[in-house]
Amino acid sequence: MTVALPKQYSIEHDTCFEYDETVNYKVMLVRLQPRNDRGQHLRTFSLTTEPDANPVACVDSFGNVCHTISIFGKSTKTHIRSTSRVNTINGIDLDALQPITWDELQNQSRRVQFWHYLAPSQLVYPGEALDDFITKHGLKPGPDPLVTLRKLCSDLYNQLEYQPGSTTVESSLEFFLEKGKGVCQDYTHAMLALGRKWGIPCRYVSGYLYIHSTSNIHSQEVASHAWPEFWLPEAGWIGLDPTNDSVVDHRFVRVAQGRDYADVAPTRGVIFGGGKMSISVKVTMKPVEPESTTGIGHEKDQAQVHLETLPWQRKNSIKVPPDQNGSDQ
Secondary structure (H helix, E strand, O other), rough: OOOOOOOOEEEEEEEEEEEEEEEEEEEEEEEOOOOOOOOEEEEEEEEEEEEEOOOOOEEEOOOEEEEEEEEEEEEEEEEEEEEEEEOOOOOHHHHHOOOOOHHHHHHOOHHHHHHHHOOOOOOOOOHHHHHHHHHHOOOOOOOHHHHHHHHHHHHHHHHHHEOOOOOOOOOOHHHHHHHEEHHHHHHHHHHHHHHHHHHOOOEEEEEOOOOOOOOOOOOOOEEEEEEEEEEEOEEEEEEEEEEOOEEEEOOEEEEEEEEOOHOOOEEEEEEEEEEEEEEEEEEEEEEOOOOOOOOOOOOOOOOEEEEEEEOEEEEEEEEEOOOOOOOOO
């Protein structure tokens, strides 16, 4: 049996908020720390802020590591930088899986941990627009759920147009399906809506995609990415990327998971003052030589996490257990 060697990536994620009026106080919840489970191993993580803050780590109901940031004092600019080093491996070989039936899937997907991933959510739900899209493109499940999902991934890639700027994070599923143009978030919501309609537990995943120099990758301009995962008997959770018509593999780094984008937004918060706001995001992701493959997937190995504040450079070091996914199966 051949074991896939892990890949290691260095990731820098910079977010800058600028305001045309003074901000007196700000509190934010950020989800920027990559997950440490299912073959993905977080080697190091650091979070820095300017102005001075003291990030506090917590875990949400979906097992995502979040950080609360409170910034006191007057400012017109906030800069948040996260840096990570992550090992990844190729997932399960989907071509090697035995066929399953819809009855097998339904019998095993009734467990309580799947309820959230089968029910409608804030941004993923059934409706007339979804039904019209299904009818227009002749979408229907085949005999095997996995084959159905892989075909659906290709269908969405071919039937929809990737066009940055055509939607926003507030755009509805109906708007995207009717317009037929959007970005990875929209493709993911559409595939989740269809998966749940057909009774397949599925969830939204945010993270990063390492871009090769190929012309058929839609998300070339940014490494920040989103894709759906589906739960199937024997296989467990598998990732498919309808934006690029691909299977999720070692190029993908998972950061957060939930029912839809509302559960995994990288930054969210409240400010007092500030007036009009502008935001800029820059992500840099590059492969590096692995420092060590020892401990990948072992509970005794832990990631070094550093929380820093600028400009005072007060440093705080904590240990985070490798499996932060709660009741994830």
